[in-house]
Amino acid sequence: QSMLTQPPSVSGTPGQRVAISCSGSPSSIGNNTVNWFQQLPGMAPKLLIFHNDQRPSGVPDRFSGSKSGTSASLAITGLRSDDEADYYCGAWDDSLNGRLFGGGTKLTVL
Amino acid sequence: QVQLMQSGASVKSPGASVNVSCKTSGYTFSHYGISWVRQAPGQGLEWIGWVIPYNGDTAYAQQFQDRVTMTADTSTSTAYMELRSLRSDDTAIYYCSRDSLNFDFWGPGTLVTVAS
Numbered sequence: 001q002s003m004l005t006q007p008p009s010v011s012g013t014p015g016q017r018v019a020i021s022c023s024g025s026p027s028s029i030g031n032n033t034v035n036w037f038q039q040l041p042g043m044a045p046k047l048l049i050f051h052n053d054q055r056p057s058g059v060p061d062r063f064s065g066s067k068s069g070t071s072a073s074l075a076i077t078g079l080r081s082d083d084e085a086d087y088y089c090g091a092w093d094d095s096l097n098g099r100l101f102g103g104g105t106k107l108t109v110l
Numbered sequence: 111q112v113q114l115m116q117s118g119a120s121v122k123s124p125g126a127s128v129n130v131s132c133k134t135s136g137y138t139f140s141h142y143g144i145s146w147v148r149q150a151p152g153q154g155l156e157w158i159g160w161v162i163p164y165n166g167d168t169a170y171a172q173q174f175q176d177r178v179t180m181t182a183d184t185s186t187s188t189a190y191m192e193l194r195s196l197r198s199d200d201t202a203i204y205y206c207s208r209d210s211l212n213f214d215f216w217g218p219g220t221l222v223t224v225a226s
Binding site: 037045046051088092097099100102103104 | 145147154155156157159160169170171172205207211212213214215216217218219
């Protein structure tokens with residue numbers, strides 16, 4: 001059972017901005033950094049955001065991350081059809097002494 | 111360039127064990143941890159544990175503590191995961207990932223099917 005809570009699905013139209021939330025606890029997001037991953041159909045996950053708001057090289061600045069307290073958010077601007085994927089948040093949890101992933105959010109571009 | 115290559119798919123009977131390998135290249139293997147993550151069909155990501163190649167230290171998710179072993183061979187830059195006492199709900203794609211707190215590179219995944 002995941003202790004990082006994400007909405008199961010979000011949707012938007014091309015060009016729009018969407019946001020995906022990730023709710024945790026003081027021992028997870030509250031005390032540790034958050035990563036975001038994009039998983040295209042049939043592919044391995046790909047790191048999208050690390051340390052709450054940092055983008056690896058090659059990730060467009062249309063993707064941005066933020067964190068406040070025990071929650072984090074991934075924003076995607078200028079939505080494109082190839083952004084359609086599953087998105088996961090992840091963080092270390094001090095009380096579990098292990099890593100957690102959110103349940104995943106399916107982004108549909110209408 | 112950093113690459114993680116995994117062993118091929120396997121089919122196992124309930125109660126058996128599976129070994130999955132993850133051969134790395136393009137970076138200094140001992141400088142980064144390797145995490146193992148699985149994904150059951152149609153489900154989300156689940157962290158299994160990690161191994162620190164530098165000293166062999168491991169940490170496992172509680173639900174796998176008693177039936178998983180992770181090791182790393184620095185001479186071949188390869189990490190291994192053994193999962194024992196397989197059940198049908200262990201059917202999943204198993205991924206290795208370079209883990210410097212960021213999971214910045216991932217292997218392509220290994221499908222493990224548990225079926226009688």
